[in-house]
Every structure is written in C-alpha cells, then in structure tokens.
Amino acid sequence: MVAKVEQKTMPLNGDEAVALAAKQSDVDVVSAYPITPQTIIVEKFSEYVANGEVDTEFVCVESEHSALASCLTAALTGARTFTATASAGLALMHEMVYVTAGCRAPVVMAVTNRALSAPINIHCDHSDAMAERDSGWIQIWVENSQEAYDSVIQAFRIAEHPDLLTPVMINLDGFFLSHTLENVQVLADDVVKKFVGTRQFPLVLSHEGKKVPFKLDPDNPLTMGPLDLPDYYFEHKRQQEEAMHIAPKIIKDVHDEYAKLTGRSYGNGFVDAYCLDDAEIATVCLGSAAGTTKAVVDQLRAQGVKAGLLRIRSFRPIPFDDIMKNLETVKAVAVMDRSNSVGGDGGPLFHEIRHILYNAQSHPPVVNYIYGLGGRDMSPTIIQNIYKDLAEIVKTGRVKKFVQFAGLRE
Amino acid sequence: MVTIKELAEKPELFTSGHRACAGCGPAIALRYIMKALRGPTIVTEATGCMEVVSTIYPYTAWSVPWVHTAFETAAANASGIEAALKVMKRKNRLKHEHVDVIALAGDGGTYDIGIQALSGAAERGHDFLYILYDNEGYMNTGIQRSGGTPHGASTTTSPAGTVIPGKVQYKKPIAEIMLAHEIPYVATASIGYWTDVIAKVQKGLEAKGTAFLHLFAPCPRGWRSETSKTIEISRLAVETCMFPLWEAVNGECSLSPQSKAIALKPERKKPVTDYLKLQRRFAHLFNPKFQYVIDEIQTDVDKRWNRLLKNCNMPPVAKA
Numbered sequence: 001m002v003a004k005v006e007q008k009t010m011p012l013n014g015d016e017a018v019a020l021a022a023k024q025s026d027v028d029v030v031s032a033y034p035i036t037p038q039t040i041i042v043e044k045f046s047e048y049v050a051n052g053e054v055d056t057e058f059v060c061v062e063s064e065h066s067a068l069a070s071c072l073t074a075a076l077t078g079a080r081t082f083t084a085t086a087s088a089g090l091a092l093m094h095e096m097v098y099v100t101a102g103c104r105a106p107v108v109m110a111v112t113n114r115a116l117s118a119p120i121n122i123h124c125d126h127s128d129a130m131a132e133r134d135s136g137w138i139q140i141w142v143e144n145s146q147e148a149y150d151s152v153i154q155a156f157r158i159a160e161h162p163d164l165l166t167p168v169m170i171n172l173d174g175f176f177l178s179h180t181l182e183n184v185q186v187l188a189d190d191v192v193k194k195f196v197g198t199r200q201f202p203l204v205l206s207h208e209g210k211k212v213p214f215k216l217d218p219d220n221p222l223t224m225g226p227l228d229l230p231d232y233y234f235e236h237k238r239q240q241e242e243a244m245h246i247a248p249k250i251i252k253d254v255h256d257e258y259a260k261l262t263g264r265s266y267g268n269g270f271v272d273a274y275c276l277d278d279a280e281i282a283t284v285c286l287g288s289a290a291g292t293t294k295a296v297v298d299q300l301r302a303q304g305v306k307a308g309l310l311r312i313r314s315f316r317p318i319p320f321d322d323i324m325k326n327l328e329t330v331k332a333v334a335v336m337d338r339s340n341s342v343g344g345d346g347g348p349l350f351h352e353i354r355h356i357l358y359n360a361q362s363h364p365p366v367v368n369y370i371y372g373l374g375g376r377d378m379s380p381t382i383i384q385n386i387y388k389d390l391a392e393i394v395k396t397g398r399v400k401k402f403v404q405f406a407g408l409r410e
Numbered sequence: 411m412v413t414i415k416e417l418a419e420k421p422e423l424f425t426s427g428h429r430a431c432a433g434c435g436p437a438i439a440l441r442y443i444m445k446a447l448r449g450p451t452i453v454t455e456a457t458g459c460m461e462v463v464s465t466i467y468p469y470t471a472w473s474v475p476w477v478h479t480a481f482e483t484a485a486a487n488a489s490g491i492e493a494a495l496k497v498m499k500r501k502n503r504l505k506h507e508h509v510d511v512i513a514l515a516g517d518g519g520t521y522d523i524g525i526q527a528l529s530g531a532a533e534r535g536h537d538f539l540y541i542l543y544d545n546e547g548y549m550n551t552g553i554q555r556s557g558g559t560p561h562g563a564s565t566t567t568s569p570a571g572t573v574i575p576g577k578v579q580y581k582k583p584i585a586e587i588m589l590a591h592e593i594p595y596v597a598t599a600s601i602g603y604w605t606d607v608i609a610k611v612q613k614g615l616e617a618k619g620t621a622f623l624h625l626f627a628p629c630p631r632g633w634r635s636e637t638s639k640t641i642e643i644s645r646l647a648v649e650t651c652m653f654p655l656w657e658a659v660n661g662e663c664s665l666s667p668q669s670k671a672i673a674l675k676p677e678r679k680k681p682v683t684d685y686l687k688l689q690r691r692f693a694h695l696f697n698p699k700f701q702y703v704i705d706e707i708q709t710d711v712d713k714r715w716n717r718l719l720k721n722c723n724m725p726p727v728a729k730a
Contacts, residue, residue: 028494028497028498028501029490029493029494029497031489031490031493055497055500055501056497057493057494057496057497059489059490059493059534060534061486061489061530061534062526062527062529062530062533063526063527063530065482065483065486065527066483066485066486066489066526066527066530066531069479069480069483069486069487069490069527070486070487070489070490070493071490072479072487072490073454073477073479073486073487073488073490073491073494074490074491074493074494075490075494076477076491077452077490077491077494077495077498078494078498078503079493079494079497079498081490081494095480096479096480096483099479099480103477103479207468207469207470216452216475216477216491217475218450218451218452218474218475218506218509219450219505220475221472221473221474221475221476222475222476223465223470223472223475223476223477224475224476224477224478225477225478225479226465226466226467226470226478227461227462227465227466227467228467229466229467232467232468
C-alpha cells in the first residue's frame, strides 16, 4: 500500500513512539505516575510540556490509582486524556480500570507490559494486562514500536467514538519494545491532529428529561457514577458488552482509514496472519514475540515445513471469527502465553483460543507453551522446538502434554 | 454575611426526595453547601452515605453535574476535572468563564482511604474546594470506626466491651494536617451554625488553589442520638471545644466567632460530658469503671484547645 502523506523516519524506542503519538494527538490531559519500563513515556511527555511543544495539562499524580481516577473524570468533563503504566502500577489501578470502563470514559492508556511481583521483576511479561482482561477495556497488543506509534493514534479515534465510549489499552512489551530503538515512520503533527479530530459527545437523556451531551456540563447537569442496584446494574453491564460488539467495526474502520493514509496496516486490524493460508502447524501469540516467530516461520518455510503464525492484535474484543477462520484448517496449534493462569491449566490466551476452536466443525489439537515470564528470552531455538513438537503431534496424532513451560530450567 | 431571606430565595441544588435518614447531619450539610455556590459548579463525591442516598439510579438529588467513581478518589477526581476545565478554557472549548469544583467525602474517604489522593492534590495545588463531612465513622457500611472517630466511642469495630471501652485511639487532627500542606484556605465548621458554614464554603470557593473545609455533621443512627438533637449536638461539639471552629487564610489561623467567644470568656467552655451524654455511643463511659476515659477525653480536648489558641495567637487557658 502506498502512503498518501509524507512521513519521516525517526529512531525511536517504543516509549518515545508512544509519547510522540500522544503529543501529536493533541491530548488535553495526561495524568501519570512513573514506573519502569514506562518511565520514558512520562519523561518524554514532560519535556514536551516543559518546552511548550504541546498544550496539555500534565498532572504528576502521587499514584497510579490517582492517575486513572483523574484521567477518568477529565475525560468525563470533556477532555482527551492519556495515561501510561505497567505492572504494579496497573495492578494498583485495577479498581479504576473497571470504573473507567463502567463510566464509559474514553481514556487511552499505554501499558508497557511487565511482570507482577512477587518476586519483584521489572522485565516483560503479560501478567499485568491479563489481570485486566475482563475489565471492559479494548486491548490492542503491538508487535513493534511502529505499531505502538500507529496504534496510540488510532486508539483516540476508537475510544472517543460516540457510539463506543470505551477506554483503550495499548500493550507494548516492556524493554523488548519500550527500550529498543527502531526506525519509526512518523507523520506530520497536523496530519495526526486532523486524523484524530476533536471529541464528539453523544446525546443522552438527562434526569431532567432533556437530550444533553454526555459530559459534566454545568448547563446540562448529569449525575454520573450513581448507585446502581439490582434493578438496573445488570442492564448497564450488558450495554458495555453491546459496545464491545460494535467495537470491531470501529476498530476496522479506523485501522483501514489509517492504512490508506500511511500505507501501513496490521493484518486486518484484529489479527495478523503470517503464512497461514496453507499452514499445517501454527503458533498463536501476542506482542513482540511475533517478530522472532516470523523469522522462525521463514526458516521453516525455506525447509519446506508448512508453518504459520497468528498474532492477535485485538485481544479485547477477541476476533472470534478471524481466529476460527485462520486456525480451523490447521492440523496442530500451539498457543504461546507470556503469562500464566496459575492453577488454571494453561495461560489466558490458550484458554481463549481453545474455547473459540471448540466451535469449529473439526478442530485441531491445541497445546500451550508458557514462556518468557519475568523477561526470560524467547529464542528462535525455543520457537523451533515448539514447531517440532507440533509436527510430531501431526505425525503421531497424539498430544503428550497439553500445557508446558518453554525456555524454563527444569 | 448572607441572610436567611437571601438563602431562602436561592434554588435548592441538593433537592429533597433523597433517602437520608431522619436527622441526618450530612444531608443538612449538603443543603447548606449547595446554597453557597457562586456560579457554575461541578461536584465530585467519594463513595459514602451521601453518594448512596442521593443517586440511586434512575433518581438523583443533584441539580449540578455530579460524578462519583470510588471511595478514595474524591481529590483525584477533582484534580482531573480541574485540569480538564483549565486546558479546555485555554483551548476555547469551555463555554463558561469559570467553573468551580467541589470534592465531597466523608471521614472514611478523607482521614483514611482518601488521604493519599488528598495530600497529593493539595501538594499539586489544584484549584478546588474539598469538603470533608465528618460524621465520625463508616456509617454507610454499618458504623465502623475511622481515623475520625473520637476516643471512647463505641462502633461496630471498636465496640464497648467489658475490657476495652470503645475506640482506644484519638481523632486524627485532619484540618491541621491539611494546614501543614500550606494551602490557601483551611477551615472547620459545624452544621449547627449555618451562616458560618455558608461563609466558609464561599471563602473556600474563592480561594485560588486547594481549599479544605472540615464540616462537622452528626449521624443520629451511628451516634445513637435523638434525630431531633442533631443541631443541638452540632453546637455542643463547639461549645465544649470538642470541635472548635477556626479558619486559616494563607496559613494565618483565627478562631471563628463561636469559638472566639469561648476563648475570650473561658467560663463559657462547657464540660465534655454535656456533649457525650446525648449520644449512646458514649453511654458505656458513664459506668464509673470507665470514668477514666471521660477524663482522658477532657484532657485531650483541653490540650488541643490550648494548641489551637496558641496557633490563633490567643492566650492559653491556665490548667485548673
């Protein structure tokens, strides 16, 4: 695809790419608290503010809990809001993660995925975001810094869409992406500003019986975040689910419009299918591991092995049909999880993929590899061995072990 | 000073029909607060009695934009609203010249779970008025003790037992803690004196930066007091110096009229028993076995009163 607009190449790490995207999106309020490996985002944004490069209220809060609590009400007041966190910071926000989604506050948050304590560890895994899986946020997982940049810009359009009003979390692997320099194609400020546009507010029925914009407006008072008892709470939670059902169209429209503008697309916006058309064995993963896996797939293909990869970009909403379509004809599938559901017989991604494939006419065996916890490297050799295991399953028709740890000393 | 006639002509922005208990002090507090507004205002409120009684969906008692998110978030929510208003004003996206922001929270949401967010917001200096309505316990969840519950009070988590006579600890000096944040306005008020409440809300709104108002508001249900005696108890708290009234403008402390009158004529200061005896949460202390707790309360009240007199450049009261 050819880009419609001129772009320049900048050497950026993932955090810098995120900060730049937020800056160019003309964010009104950023409220954040530093935590490794997210710190570069807040540092970079502070520089933009200090140098007058952006007109943003940057609130240096005293905790992540307050970061999201203040973003949430800033968003409800009518501001475009952004925050970023990781690991323990996201865990501390947990309460407000649900409240933000429940209040339908279109906050955009970057999460530089990092392991959860204990033992304390600052390196990458996906435990932090997986703990927020059911919170009602849209979750986009990126493969590289370029995608981090592009996805943050898209996220504002998605979150703030008047039919959706659902917060969006952009997940990028801590250190592997956050701290690694990459050449990133960057748009001009005015192009991003135009693409993101200004916030539009849907009209809702107020308690005074008027149709009013959905925001805290003294001329049109609304009561937000009220006590909701068994007679209405259930319906309101259902509305969040309904929003998630219209989210795919909005995610796709924004992704495709952005692709036309920049020449960059990420699969169909939901999944990135790599060499899957005729694949016999396939892996499924999130995030930066896809880069290494694609290189392994290329090697295997050169050897005549029909290997493929399905990278999940949109984990919430989960692209049910895309996953089914891409994997139902494969002969064996390995899901790679960078987090574990302790005592749950496999990781969260595994559970989802196997759940979806159960509905297929005939489904392949699906096995699970827990890998890379606390930043443990996922080497090409480990991935090659996973494909070898899959080939063995196809050959023998037998699965020796459904859930295994990959790259573990044992 | 506002007159009762002027007040009567102002609209009720905290409207009737809410589900507060008979004699509820905080409900009276909210009515006064909303009578003191000076213009467009957004209110954010912590989880607690007043949030619960006033916003049972699909009903609301609020005629101003109002938002609740969680228990510990009143100050963080107000920070976010204020930041949004500021930047939207700058970017010409705000219709109003100015919008006031009020954060409301009870004693649990302020002394305990919300103090971190409050301290952070005060340090950052966001322009809003934080009002603590203090009914001295977690009343919404069934009368548990908080950092604002006074010494000796019986609550469901500091029950008057045969060995331990109610709450062992003393009330945290929350207004002094906020004063130490060097914010432009800190005051205490009691719903027993409505003119003082309204004047202080107005001063708090006018202050540029974070303002803090500690508003004393009895809970007949939790205090086991007569619903008809809420105002009487609110005044006795001041008359006994259990809850003196003062304000600090830019750090300069001064006593408010009701407490100043006592400072000038110390014989007007009533004994704490006048206050305690109207509330069954203190009933166990009148067992001679626990007389020592009443003595401890009186000693503490005297100590704190003397400290306040000193802070307000008033002569201390000589020990009896």
